[in-house]
Amino acid sequence: MTADPYRLRTLESIDDFPRVFDVLAAAFGEDFPDEEIEKDRLVFEPTRAHVIDHDDDGIVAHAGAYTREVTVPGAAIPAAHVTLVGVRPTHRRRGLLTRLMMRQLREVRERGEPVAMLWASEGRIYQRFGYGLAALRHIILAADKREVRLTRSAAPEAGRLRDTSPGQARKELEQLYERVRAERPGWSSRSENWWNWRLLDAPTRRQGYTERRALLFEGSEGLDGYALWRRKGDWDETGPKGEVNVVEVVAGTPEAYVALWDFLFSVDLARTVRYTFAATDEPLRYLVNEPRALGDKVADSLWVRVVDVPAALSARRYAAPVDVVLEVSDGLIPENAGRWRLTGDASGAFCTATTDPADLACDIADLGAVYLGGTALGALAAAGRVRELRPGVVATASAAFGWHRQPSTLDIF
Ligand SMILES: CC(C)(COP(=O)(O)OP(=O)(O)OC[C@H]1O[C@@H](n2cnc3c(N)ncnc32)[C@H](O)[C@@H]1OP(=O)(O)O)[C@@H](O)C(=O)NCCC(=O)NCCS
Numbered sequence: 001m002t003a004d005p006y007r008l009r010t011l012e013s014i015d016d017f018p019r020v021f022d023v024l025a026a027a028f029g030e031d032f033p034d035e036e037i038e039k040d041r042l043v044f045e046p047t048r049a050h051v052i053d054h055d056d057d058g059i060v061a062h063a064g065a066y067t068r069e070v071t072v073p074g075a076a077i078p079a080a081h082v083t084l085v086g087v088r089p090t091h092r093r094r095g096l097l098t099r100l101m102m103r104q105l106r107e108v109r110e111r112g113e114p115v116a117m118l119w120a121s122e123g124r125i126y127q128r129f130g131y132g133l134a135a136l137r138h139i140i141l142a143a144d145k146r147e148v149r150l151t152r153s154a155a156p157e158a159g160r161l162r163d164t165s166p167g168q169a170r171k172e173l174e175q176l177y178e179r180v181r182a183e184r185p186g187w188s189s190r191s192e193n194w195w196n197w198r199l200l201d202a203p204t205r206r207q208g209y210t211e212r213r214a215l216l217f218e219g220s221e222g223l224d225g226y227a228l229w230r231r232k233g234d235w236d237e238t239g240p241k242g243e244v245n246v247v248e249v250v251a252g253t254p255e256a257y258v259a260l261w262d263f264l265f266s267v268d269l270a271r272t273v274r275y276t277f278a279a280t281d282e283p284l285r286y287l288v289n290e291p292r293a294l295g296d297k298v299a300d301s302l303w304v305r306v307v308d309v310p311a312a313l314s315a316r317r318y319a320a321p322v323d324v325v326l327e328v329s330d331g332l333i334p335e336n337a338g339r340w341r342l343t344g345d346a347s348g349a350f351c352t353a354t355t356d357p358a359d360l361a362c363d364i365a366d367l368g369a370v371y372l373g374g375t376a377l378g379a380l381a382a383a384g385r386v387r388e389l390r391p392g393v394v395a396t397a398s399a400a401f402g403w404h405r406q407p408s409t410l411d412i413f
Helices: 014-028 034-041 096-110 170-181 192-199 254-264 309-315 364-370 377-382 393-401
Strands: 006-010 050-054 058-072 075-087 115-118 136-142 160-164 213-219 222-232 242-251 270-278 297-300 303-306 322-329 338-345 348-353 360-363
Touching: 006 096, 014 034, 014 050, 014 058, 014 075, 050 096, 058 096, 058 115, 075 096, 075 309, 096 115, 160 254, 170 192, 170 222, 170 242, 213 254, 222 254, 242 254, 303 309, 303 364, 309 338, 309 348, 309 364, 322 364, 322 393, 360 364, 360 393, 364 377, 377 393
Parallel strands: 075 115, 242 270, 322 360
Antiparallel strands: 006 050, 050 058, 058 075, 115 303, 136 270, 136 297, 160 213, 213 222, 222 242, 322 338, 338 348
């Protein structure tokens, strides 16, 4: 038998960061420009970076995580934001990702983070590690914005629009984001470094777009909404065909939301509006005269892994009273497997181990899928993933796990 040539360790220093990016460049088949590497260095956490060394080839695999909060129904909780996962192609399919994931899940649990979450390059990678599809995003591409009009406009006395650079308005943007994120499942906290990361707008990465602008909507008490956006000019024989590219929209009031989108859909010389982070329940859909012309496509966004069942289930709130015994299977974290009684409502929740008969049976990935309130337990039951053991419980539990806003996210981390 040959000796195992691989050793898993935690990265000790940020100095190894370029070597990690070397692995990622090989894994993703991309030459990452220096600006991109520098941008990710702003938020990189070496002590959460696990690498695997090969006896001859050095670092051949990496998986990292960021320490951030995520908003869940009724609360904000610590969540490992898993990132920068890659294995050198010459070492793939030898179980290295599996080793990294096992170590990472254990560590996340020990740190007291009830859940881990990630964006997947391919959905099929992470389900085996207990991640469930928790949020979708809509990619809006209004191919000809002349086909789309808003059916409401903001009352003139509600406030006024102002155009500025994101850097100049940064403090106000931060404050508003902080206020709004409390109500938006799926949104992540942004530290000083995350704002630096968010607002970095390297000229070499603009792909023909202008620099980013901040469109502010100021009400009588201060900033009520903002949009980060940019433009691309273009022409053909029939005239102008520019694009408005919306980076993020954060609105604290409906008036701000309407005013911002009204402006973005009326920019001169632009024919297309593109926004790739729309929520499943994006209010814009209910504000336009021709919803179909928004031309949206749906894609997966956040995958959630519950790493500590009682901590996770008692940390969020429930849209309707719930009292249910869940039989949970978890092939990777034995502490999660077993029967749990969950009682809760909109004001709080408890979750404790029980020997009572189970009402519902599900896998840990199903709990991850429903955790942010976006995926319906009823849909998982219809797929045969969740099993109803007491008649009627899927309907009541599904209502309880839902939420009045769908989860969404503004950052690909
Ligand atoms: C995806 C990736 C990290 C997998 O690493 P790996 O070390 O080859 O994974 P493992 O050997 O631990 O695979 C574990 C299992 O998952 C399966 N698997 C892993 N990646 C897969 C993929 N992309 N598609 C389908 N199955 C995959 C393996 O076949 C294996 O299945 P098995 O247990 O039934 O044999 C690696 O292929 C990679 O770096 N890909 C390109 C970059 C990327 O997509 N990174 C993820 C960013 S979110």
